[in-house]
Amino acid sequence: MINIAIFGFGAVGKGVAEVLHYKKELIEGFIGKYKVVAITDSKGSLIDEKGLNLMEAIKIKKNKGFSGMKTLEVIEKVDFDVAIEVTPTNVHSGEPGLKHIVKSMDKGANVITSNKGPLVKAFKKLERLAEKKGVSFMYEATVGGAMPIIKLAKNDLAGNEIRVIKGVLNGTCNYILTRMEREKMTYSQVLSEAQELKIAEADPSYDVEGIDSAAKLVILANSIMRMDASFEDVEITGITKITPESFEVAGNKNYTIRLIAEANKEKGFLKVSPRLVPHHHPLAIEGTMNAALIRTDLAGDIVVMGKGAGKYETASAIVSDLIEIYRRD
Amino acid sequence: MPVISIVVELLDKPGQLLNTLEPISKGGGNIISIIHQRDKITPLKRVPVEISFSVEDQKDAMRIIEKIKERGVIVKSYNELRLLATTSVMLIGHIVKTDLSDTINRIDSTGFAEVVDMEMSMPELNRPSTAMITISATRQDKLDEALDILREICKTKNLLLVEPINEEL
Ligand SMILES: NC(=O)c1ccc[n+]([C@@H]2O[C@H](COP(=O)([O-])OP(=O)(O)OC[C@H]3O[C@@H](n4cnc5c(N)ncnc54)[C@H](OP(=O)(O)O)[C@@H]3O)[C@@H](O)[C@H]2O)c1
Numbered sequence: 289m290i291n292i293a294i295f296g297f298g299a300v301g302k303g304v305a306e307v308l309h310y311k312k313e314l315i316e317g318f319i320g321k322y323k324v325v326a327i328t329d330s331k332g333s334l335i336d337e338k339g340l341n342l343m344e345a346i347k348i349k350k351n352k353g354f355s356g357m358k359t360l361e362v363i364e365k366v367d368f369d370v371a372i373e374v375t376p377t378n379v380h381s382g383e384p385g386l387k388h389i390v391k392s393m394d395k396g397a398n399v400i401t402s403n404k405g406p407l408v409k410a411f412k413k414l415e416r417l418a419e420k421k422g423v424s425f426m427y428e429a430t431v432g433g434a435m436p437i438i439k440l441a442k443n444d445l446a447g448n449e450i451r452v453i454k455g456v457l458n459g460t461c462n463y464i465l466t467r468m469e470r471e472k473m474t475y476s477q478v479l480s481e482a483q484e485l486k487i488a489e490a491d492p493s494y495d496v497e498g499i500d501s502a503a504k505l506v507i508l509a510n511s512i513m514r515m516d517a518s519f520e521d522v523e524i525t526g527i528t529k530i531t532p533e534s535f536e537v538a539g540n541k542n543y544t545i546r547l548i549a550e551a552n553k554e555k556g557f558l559k560v561s562p563r564l565v566p567h568h569h570p571l572a573i574e575g576t577m578n579a580a581l582i583r584t585d586l587a588g589d590i591v592v593m594g595k596g597a598g599k600y601e602t603a604s605a606i607v608s609d610l611i612e613i614y615r616r617d
Numbered sequence: 618m619p620v621i622s623i624v625v626e627l628l629d630k631p632g633q634l635l636n637t638l639e640p641i642s643k644g645g646g647n648i649i650s651i652i653h654q655r656d657k658i659t660p661l662k663r664v665p666v667e668i669s670f671s672v673e674d675q676k677d678a679m680r681i682i683e684k685i686k687e688r689g690v691i692v693k694s695y696n697e698l699r700l701l702a703t704t705s706v707m708l709i710g711h712i713v714k715t716d717l718s719d720t721i722n723r724i725d726s727t728g729f730a731e732v733v734d735m736e737m738s739m740p741e742l743n744r745p746s747t748a749m750i751t752i753s754a755t756r757q758d759k760l761d762e763a764l765d766i767l768r769e770i771c772k773t774k775n776l777l778l779v780e781p782i783n784e785e786l
Binding site: 454525529530531533534536537538540541543545546548561562563564565566569571 | 737744780
């Protein structure tokens, strides 16, 4: 029996809970019996060592909210085999996720996360700790949501050296740029539209200034390119200065404009910036999609594409990590 | 089609020239002329030979020259007979106010690169304008150098420089 703890019960946490509930039979076919023994949010937790009813948990969260033990206490007191860490990202401190991950690993639990903060802040430390404790540390959901990239690089492209990654890693920016181009709207017009549609946050700076893309780039550089990168190494330019006319002028030369995150091991740089992308190029994707072009020494160029966010899309990446850890042959 | 001129130093022995010409024709180059510079024979008794050929694009030329070098042939010099490397970049911001002609001059005055094309869009006064400029240079590394200069200019003039993704796909 695999005991699961979920830290953070927002969009992603609930998405994971729903998938673990509705697809239980399928998932157990891969990994054997499991149950969720703890769920926490910022205010408290739900605990049941015999296994929580996940649909009930979502109702409780909605109606009266959680109370009682907070996450750190839960890690100390509750017995679990794997932590699913899905609290908010803070790329500067890594908290609260960093402490949750370290403490969980310390007690010998595997960790799966969608939280970029801890990886941006302390990738090496976490990798070493996982190794020392003999636990798995999985983070497919941190980059590109449902788009497979980390396990793709580690498994299917094993034996390759990844030299360059260029990617559209932020769906919000890509949506804004696509709409500006299509509808000839200004940046601020499209932004308010995106906020209404909940594609952009009330405070959009994290996305539009390129910070989110840079965080994902640092994770890719460290995890699958072995570049030993930190957030400060990324030269970041966001999309706020792009004008509707720029698309017209670019279009005359058959280009569009996309926010591209590039990790270049050959030339040794990390950069997030708006770039001219030929219309036929695979990274000239539209809407909230994410895409990445991976340049390898053996396999040549590989392109992946997929939904970069959304609760089920992100849950897909998390559940695939869970299956990767526990898959029975 | 770019025309390339290289000077190789060959030993005065049979088969030497063929050894050099083969990679050119195999690499898709068309040989235009071969000039033995017997008057410029080197102290080690090598004969400089100037070979001109045309190729589809500059990358083919670089590949051909690598192949020639791999055969142990000394390639003394390599010249394009035209501006070969070209790229388009976009500038967004107060382009006119920050002295556009100065920006262009600083590229043109390098001697190895020049602005060969420009398209501008100026909405209203005081709103940022957009320009797409095409820069050509004698060689790829010179083009990179010109771009470095442009990056610096844009930093000091607070212009957004949108560079191409540079992908040979
Ligand atoms: N949404 C996506 O599509 C997506 C995609 C990829 C990656 N991610 C990443 O996944 C993570 C979760 O995203 P989300 O969209 O689910 O965020 P969210 O909706 O804001 O949910 C965050 C959850 O974490 C809880 N939390 C905050 N501090 C906590 C603490 N100290 N201990 C335990 N729980 C705490 C919050 O509690 P309250 O409910 O009490 O506020 C909330 O339930 C983030 O790091 C995000 O960057 C999200």
